[in-house]
Amino acid sequence: MTVKIRIPTTLRPLTGGESEVEVEATTVAEAFDALEAAHPGFRERLYDESGNLRRFVNVFVADDDVRYLEGAATAVPEGETISIIPAVAGG
């Protein structure tokens, strides 16, 4: 199943500037594996050493925070968008 991943400005250098990447996946974890395979470097930005999603990166499926769903195991329906929203502090 094809799902979309929104890439934030801070991580676009990893995708060569692309703001959206399409991957084949049924869960957030699968989508991030596919993203890492296509554009290496995402894994360490998204997961900590113990393999948990980092607490300073918010991941949403549609507009829902996966922390309140099933984390990386959250299912992603066909055609749905996963958004990666890292913290920024600029003012």
Next chain:
Amino acid sequence: MATFRDLLNEAKQQIDEVDTATAEQLVADGALLLDVREADEFEQGAVPGSVFIPRGHLEGQVEGRLTDKAAKVVVMCAGGVRSAFAARTLGELGYTDVVSMAGGFNKWKDEGRDWRRPEVLSPEQRNRYHRHLLLPEVGEEGQQKLLGAKVLLLGAGGLGSPAALYLAAAGVGTIGIVDMDVVDDSNLQRQILHNVDRVGDRKVDSAKKTLTLLNPDVNVITFDVRLDASNMEEIISGFDVVVDGADNFPVRYMLNDASVKLGIPVVHGSIFRFEGHITVFDPRNGPTYRDLLPEPPPPELAPSCAEAGVLGVLPGIVGSIQALEAIKLLLGLGDSLVGRYLTFDANEMSFREYKIRQDPSNQITYENRDRIQVVELEGHCMPAPLAAPAG
């Protein structure tokens, strides 16, 4: 040909009248009191909480101000004549539960019932804020609220500049500004409070000059200090809303802890290159910064605008949205961004919105406010443990 007497008698047959004591009771029970006298009469004295629409503007304005046509309305004027005609008009407009107060304001006042001289806008203010006064959702009452409101801006930089300008223009009566920097040439690409003549000046002084020139109604309070745990609570207390335009994580977390402790809503804005984020943290009524972001990224993953750059117009848009959200909070207007994280991508010209929730593991909550300790934060910005419960 009917005389005035005939018209009045006819009107009174078509409406219900109540005496002042009954009117007072109805209002205490939740009825709306509509004052249809002229502005000069109203300014001499009025019943607190009454809605003022002069008889001459009644048909034109009432449907915008009194949207519920089934609500109980008590109409009053000075003596009970104009209110009788007004009550009949309201009936014709479809208001179903309207009474006229016999004896009017004069009798009300003579009987010693509650009244006071309303705060009114000066002719200059009426002109300046005319476009606000035309909006039924703002009106004179809303404008008075803005003039009585106090908003604190964290930073007189990229976000603080547009936010401060619009808040001052809107007539927010007290604007506090915290910034310890001086104006630098490299600021002028986006920090529109400042200009070339002010390069080298304290930013707060430059901001005050600009805002006072824009609107002399505004009292600008400057804090030319570095925010830290020792002054944070003292500085933000007393403000109704804080507009957060800080440029680093520790200050944003410290602001969170102090604002949760004091129950003050924070309008959050942050920017990076072409991307902006905006939300409202209302600790009494929704998620806060620590719910959104339990910990900040390490510095190598979160370059500042000084390192990574920012398109100059971007903070103009984000800061303007912050000003808008602050004004909505002050006026109780519309749907705020509480619980909604709005992101803006300037390259795509797209807005997206995400739900944010209260994190059950976050202990820095309004319920725990008496035990929150605002401390200096570094690195992971972990909050100080809650103090032991008092007693």
